[in-house]
Every structure is written in C-alpha cells, then in structure tokens.
Amino acid sequence: MEALRTYCVRLADDRLVLGHRLSEWCGHAPILEEDIALANIALDLIGQANLFYGLAGDPDQLAYLRDAIDYQNALIVELPKGDFAFTIIRQFLFSAAALYQMEALSRSTNADLGGIAAKATKETRYHVRHAGDWVLKLGDGTDESHRRAQDALNALWRYTGELFLMDAVDETLIAERVVPRLDPAPWRETVTDVIHRATLTVPDDGYMQRGGRQGRHTEALGHLLSEMQILQRSHPGAKW
Amino acid sequence: MSGNGEWPLWEVFVQPPGGAPFEHAGSVHAVDAESALQNARDVYARRGEAVNIWVVPTVAITASTPEDQGPFFEPGNDKPYRHPQFYTSPRGVRV
Numbered sequence: 001m002e003a004l005r006t007y008c009v010r011l012a013d014d015r016l017v018l019g020h021r022l023s024e025w026c027g028h029a030p031i032l033e034e035d036i037a038l039a040n041i042a043l044d045l046i047g048q049a050n051l052f053y054g055l056a057g058d059p060d061q062l063a064y065l066r067d068a069i070d071y072q073n074a075l076i077v078e079l080p081k082g083d084f085a086f087t088i089i090r091q092f093l094f095s096a097a098a099l100y101q102m103e104a105l106s107r108s109t110n111a112d113l114g115g116i117a118a119k120a121t122k123e124t125r126y127h128v129r130h131a132g133d134w135v136l137k138l139g140d141g142t143d144e145s146h147r148r149a150q151d152a153l154n155a156l157w158r159y160t161g162e163l164f165l166m167d168a169v170d171e172t173l174i175a176e177r178v179v180p181r182l183d184p185a186p187w188r189e190t191v192t193d194v195i196h197r198a199t200l201t202v203p204d205d206g207y208m209q210r211g212g213r214q215g216r217h218t219e220a221l222g223h224l225l226s227e228m229q230i231l232q233r234s235h236p237g238a239k240w
Numbered sequence: 241m242s243g244n245g246e247w248p249l250w251e252v253f254v255q256p257p258g259g260a261p262f263e264h265a266g267s268v269h270a271v272d273a274e275s276a277l278q279n280a281r282d283v284y285a286r287r288g289e290a291v292n293i294w295v296v297p298t299v300a301i302t303a304s305t306p307e308d309q310g311p312f313f314e315p316g317n318d319k320p321y322r323h324p325q326f327y328t329s330p331r332g333v334r335v
Contacts, residue, residue, distance in 0.1 A: 031247065033268050033279035040282050130278055137271070 003172040004110070005056040006072070007179060010169075010213060012052035013073035016063055017221070018094060019045035020228050021081050030084055037130060041091070044123040051116045064232035068221045075212040076159035078221040085138050085148035090156055092131035096190050097163045097182075099124045104180035113178070132194050139198025146199065153195065154203050161208025163187075169213075249298040250276040252283075254290035262294060270295075 022042035029035035053059035076094060081087050102124050105117035138149040164184040166174070173179040195202050211217070231238060247269040253262040265284040270276035276295040285293055304312055320326045 031269060033270065033283060037279065037282040040286055126281075133274060133278065137275075 003169045004113075004178065006169045007173055008052045008056040008113070009062060010072045012049040012056070012059075012062065013071050014077050014094075014098075015045040015052070016049035017071070017073045017224065018077035018091075019043070019049060020224060021077065021079075022087070022091070024081050025087065038087075041127050041130070044127070048116070048120045048123070051119075055112055055116070060232070064229045068217050068225055069215040071217065071221060071225070072213050072215060073221075074159070074162045075209050075218055076156060076162065078212070078218060078224060079156075079159070080220050082152065082155075083148055085145065086152040086155070088131055088134045088138060089149060089152040091127065092135050092194070093156060093160055093191060094163070095124055095127040095131055097160075097187050099128050100187055101180070101182055104182075107180075108178055109176075110178050128190075135194050135200075136198045139195070139200040149198065150200050153200055157203035157205075158207060159209050161205075162210045162212060165210060165213065167213060247271050250280070250295045251298050251301060252276075252280040253294040253296070254280075254285055255292035256289065257291050262292070265289075267298060268295070 019042045022038050022045065025038045026035065026042075029038055049063070050059050053062045056062065076090060079086075079090070082090075099121065102117045102121040106114050106121055108114040108117065135149065138145040140146070164182050164187070166181065170179065170181075174181050192202055248271070249267050250270055250273075251267050252265045254265045255262045265280070268276055268279040268283055270279050273295060277293060280293050280295050284290070316322050
C-alpha cells in the first residue's frame with residue numbers, strides 16, 4: 001500500500017504544482033478569454049490533485065505542510081511560468097502525457113484510482129486540445145511567436161524523459177496490475193505530429209533531467225511553495 | 241485582427257440541458273472558429289449550463305434597428321382578430 005500511496009502523491013504533486021504555475025497567469029494572460037481558459041485548466045488540475053491526495057492521506061496536510069524535499073513532482077511542472085509560449089508548450093507536453101496515463105489508469109483494478117482517472121481523462125482531453133491549438137498558432141504564427149515557441153521547446157525537451165521514468169514504486173504496482181506501464185511511443189507520436197504541423201523542430205534527445213520523483217528539485221520549487229503555503233504556515237489550521 | 245487591433249467578435253449561443261432551444265449567452269473574441277468555440281466553452285459553459293454551443297461571427301448577424309420597432313412589431317395591435325382571445329370558445333369546450 002505504501003507504493004500506491006506514493007504513486008498517488010506523485011500524480012497529485014504534478015497537478016498541484018502545475019496548477020499553481022498556471023494560476024500565476026490569472027489577470028496577466030494575453031486576452032481575457034485566455035485568462036479564463038488558463039484559470040479553468042488550473043482549477044481542473046488542482047481538483048485532480050485534491051482527489052489523488054485524498055487516496056494517500058489528508059489533502060491539506062500534503063499540499064500545505066510538506067517541504068520541497070518531500071514533494072515528488074516531475075521537474076517540468078515546477079519550472080517558472082516563463083513567457084506565454086513556454087507555458088503553452090509545457091502544458092501541451094505534460095497534458096499529452098497525462099492523457100495517455102489517465103486513459104490507461106481509468107482501467108485500473110483499483111476502483112477509486114480508476115474513477116478519478118476517468119474523470120481526469122475528460123478534462124485532460126480538453127487541455128490537450130486547447131494547448132495543442134495554441135502550439136499550432138504560435139509555431140506557425142509570426143516570426144517572434146515561432147522563435148519563442150521553439151526556444152520553449154528546446155528548453156523543455158530535456159524535462160520530458162522524467163514523465164516516463166519507472167522506478168520501484170511503479171514496478172510494484174505494475175506487477176500488481178494496479179497501474180499501467182507508460183510507453184512514451186504514442187505520446188511521442190502525438191507531440192511530434194503537432195510540433196511538425198506547427199512548423200517547429202523536435203529537439204534532439206540528449207541528456208534528460210531527473211530527480212523530482214526522489215525529492216531532488218530545482219530552486220524554483222522552494223519559491224513556489226513558500227508562496228503557496230504561507231497562509232497555512234503562518235496560521236496553522238486556519239479555515240475560511 | 242480587425243481595424244481596432246482587437247480580435248474578431250463572435251456571438252455565443254448555448255443549448256441548455258434537456259434539449260431546450262439555443263439561447264444567446266454573450267460574446268467572445270477569437271481569431272478563428274475553433275478558438276471561438278473553446279473560448280465560449282471556457283467562459284459560458286463550464287458549470288453544466290450547456291450541452292451544445294454555437295458560435296457565429298458577430299458581423300454575420302443582421303439585426304433589426306430601433307427604427308424598425310413600429311413597422312416590425314406593432315402593426316397588429318389594431319387588428320384584434322389576429323389574436324386567439326378575439327374568439328369565444330364554443331359551448332362544450334372546457335377552458
């Protein structure tokens with residue numbers, strides 16, 4: 001059961017941290033409609049985090065009272081939000097991977113996990129559609145939007161390998177048929193297709209960053225948590 | 241982009257659950273139909289308000305004007321026989 005708990009915390013950490021990063025656009029997106037769209041995706045992700053945390057323990061405790069070293073999110077979600085192209089490219093790369101994972105997970109032998117994944121699948125399908133549409137517009141848009149999108153892709157590519165890394169936690173649950181083995185091939189096919197149609201170039205597979213699943217994070221996560229957790233840290237147990 | 245630097249405007253119509261007729265919900269800015277549809281979903285249909293969405297370029301809508309008020313909508317008022325209330329129900333019909 002410890003493996004399942006860790007697995008759920010990892011899923012939740014990815015979604016809470018990325019949801020927080022998206023929420024930083026609130027009031028700052030390029031147009032009002034996109035401001036609302038990004039906030040909606042952020043709320044979807046934070047809602048999913050809440051449900052996955054619920055399978056592992058007390059969501060508030062897990063979200064607000066753990067330090068960076070205890071967080072097990074993939075590094076890609078904690079990187080600062082960057083410009084709009086960076087946020088969109090990251091969202092597309094992450095959501096495309098999440099869609100395959102949630103689809104497979106919705107067939108889990110664990111009914112709770114499967115039910116949450118089925119709900120998340122619907123939401124994630126929209127995230128892929130929305131972000132994918134923007135990738136096409138940015139990549140195949142102006143010289144500046146193309147340059148920014150390619151820069152973002154080049155910076156983010158080395159963080160994508162971690163989304164498909166399997167360690168002892170995953171292997172235990174795969175053996176028990178509770179979770180699927182993640183295959184990067186269909187993900188790669190999806191993102192490659194969109195990247196090419198956006199007239200962008202898929203970066204070379206070089207060294208891939210890793211460490212988030214073991215609590216080894218970039219400097220960015222600590223700053224994010226200090227902002228996200230300050231209320232509970234300053235006023236423990238505070239309620240609305 | 242249109243002349244004022246803003247993205248084109250689209251009118252949004254949503255169909256409430258249960259198959260009721262489409263209703264005008266409001267408008268969104270978007271560069272193309274797919275984006276308009278997504279923006280409409282995000283702004284007007286995220287809390288179960290709709291089961292279908294239409295988006296229509298605002299420029300494609302022809303609207304009546306305030307000057308049309310009289311000729312369009314009021315000419316029937318002096319012709320009471322156009323309204324069903326003009327006719328009395330036959331005996332034997334329960335109303």
